[in-house]
Amino acid sequence: MSAILESADIDRALKRISHEIIERNHGLESVVLLGIPTRGAFLATRLAQILKSLGNEVPVGTLDITMHRDDLRLRPPRPLLSTLLPPGGIEGKHVVLVDDVLFSGRTIRAALDALGELGRPKTVQLAVLVDRGHRELPIRADYVGKNLPTSSNESVKVSLLEVDGHDSVEITGAR
Amino acid sequence: MKNQLLSINDLSHEDVIAILATATQLEKITTGPTKKLPTLRGRTVVNLFFEDSTRTRISFETAAKRLSADVINFSAKGSSVSKGESLKDTAQTLQAMGADAVVIRHGSSGAAQRLADSGWINATVINAGDGTHEHPTQALLDAYTISKRFPDNNRDFSSLKIAIVGDILHSRVARSNVLLLTMMGAKVTLIAPPTLLPVGVEKWPVNISYDLDAELESFDVVMMLRIQLERMSNYYFPSEREYARRYGLNETRLKRMKKNSIVMHPGPMNRGLEISAASADSARSVIIDQVGNGVVTRMAVLYLLLGGATLSEVLS
Missing domain, CATH: 3.40.50.1370 (Aspartate/ornithine carbamoyltransferase)
Structure with a gap:
């Protein structure tokens, strides 16, 4: 097992993503950050904090995708996680979805469906900490912390201070 | 599960x-x-x-x-x-x-x-x-309603006193609620005339009372049950009027209830019998929320x- 990103690297990546979000959206008029629980939600909160330190107040929320997964029938029922929209909602907003790892793309497909239930955003963008390749659907990220070429039998483990007690991104070897 | x-x-x-x-x-x-x-x-x-x-x-x-x-x-x-x-x-x-x-x-x-x-x-x-056995989803929705009205308890009902009033004998709602609410820690009191309590009720994990007025001020939740007129083939109480006077939730009793306490009823209601129209439509009533x-x-x-x-x- 080897750490690919450490705490400082994650901070740097999130700072860069924050600047890219500002640049791409010409300031932050009607931008909303929506994190996908568990870890995406914490990353969204961190991005909002960085944007705030740069002088921009951005609404942040969470979006649970469980009810829209395409693999529900393959496992026992999963508990639902939190969906919490910011007060202004998402109608007509520029929504930035935030997740930790982009892999098959199925989570994001489910997130797009979940978003459709809640309203009609003007645009949807995607920010991920790690893009590890092996897409199974035509989905790409707009903001990537780190492109990480992996073999499909490896797994990528993102640990965050808020849930795991420390920050790191590791590749654990072939199972 | x-x-x-x-x-x-x-x-x-x-x-x-x-x-x-x-x-x-x-x-x-x-x-x-x-x-x-x-x-x-x-x-x-x-x-x-x-x-x-x-x-x-x-x-x-x-x-x-x-x-x-x-x-x-x-x-x-x-x-x-x-x-x-x-x-x-x-x-x-x-x-x-x-x-x-x-x-x-x-x-x-x-x-x-x-x-x-x-x-x-x-x-x-x-x-x-x-x-007259069980109605588990009714008990679950009642517990959900209570947990929403008492959010500080965080789904732990051990500080709550709950009265279930009326026809316990025929009520599947009461049986499921006794099991569920006591599992969640609530102190449950059943209040009914002796004729409307089932045999063996003294072994249930609840208090029993024949008098609605005795401790009315102490309950956080008062759950009224429907008098199941279709099952009243035997004479369980002398008259509907007497039942309403002794066990019905009227305005006088409503006013005596504890601050922040709530009134529940699984429906359908016999307005004027176990619950007065004013009580059913009062601010304490969560009957529509239950639905x-x-x-x-x-x-x-x-x-x-x-x-x-x-x-x-x-x-x-």
Whole structure:
């Protein structure tokens, strides 16, 4: 097992993503950050904090995708996680979805469906900490912390201070 | 969690917390412009109702439809049951039609258990009220309603005193609620005339009282039960007027209730008998909330029972 990103690297990546979000959206008029629980939600909160330190107040929320997964029938029922929209909602907003790892793309497909239930955003963008390749659907990220070429039998483990007690991104070897 | 819901005894405390937590999230995501979720697409839920019901059947139907399941409503009136078809033949017909879940309401206690244990049917069986035995989803929606009204308790009811008042003898709602509310830690008091208490009630984990006025000020929740006039073939009390005076929730009693306390009723109400119109429509009343909460609670139950892999899918 080897750490690919450490705490400082994650901070740097999130700072860069924050600047890219500002640049791409010409300031932050009607931008909303929506994190996908568990870890995406914490990353969204961190991005909002960085944007705030740069002088921009951005609404942040969470979006649970469980009810829209395409693999529900393959496992026992999963508990639902939190969906919490910011007060202004998402109608007509520029929504930035935030997740930790982009892999098959199925989570994001489910997130797009979940978003459709809640309203009609003007645009949807995607920010991920790690893009590890092996897409199974035509989905790409707009903001990537780190492109990480992996073999499909490896797994990528993102640990965050808020849930795991420390920050790191590791590749654990072939199972 | 077991693959059926026949009694509150089928649920562990953990299961109950999971159901209430799921209902909370479902309520949040179904208050948006689109109330429908795709989760149970392709599953078939049969509402098998041998007894009349308005809110339970509509509530289950709404819950299943919001989760995109196909719903078949079957009521004994106007079906082959009125021609004398047995529960077994009816069940086997539903099995042949590919039902994934059967929600059953029946006048005989134990009918749901019979259906689940018989081997007539592979579907998940959910009890929507069997005779005078149990009505587990009503208890779950009541617990959900209470937890919403007392959010600081964080789904731990050990500081709550709850009165269940009225016809305990015939009430499946009372039986399920006693099991569930005591499991969640609440101190439950049953208040009824001695004739409307079941044999053996002294062994239940509850206090018993014959006097509604004695401790009325101390209850956080007062749950009124319907006087089931259709079951009043024996003379359980001298007159409706006397019952209303001694056990009915009128305005005088409503005013004596504790600050922040709530009034519940599973419906349908006999206004003027067990509950006065003013009490039913007062600010303390959460009776309409109970109906709305029934839908999300039943969605949670359907999701947790049907949303994942079925046994046959896991085995294949």
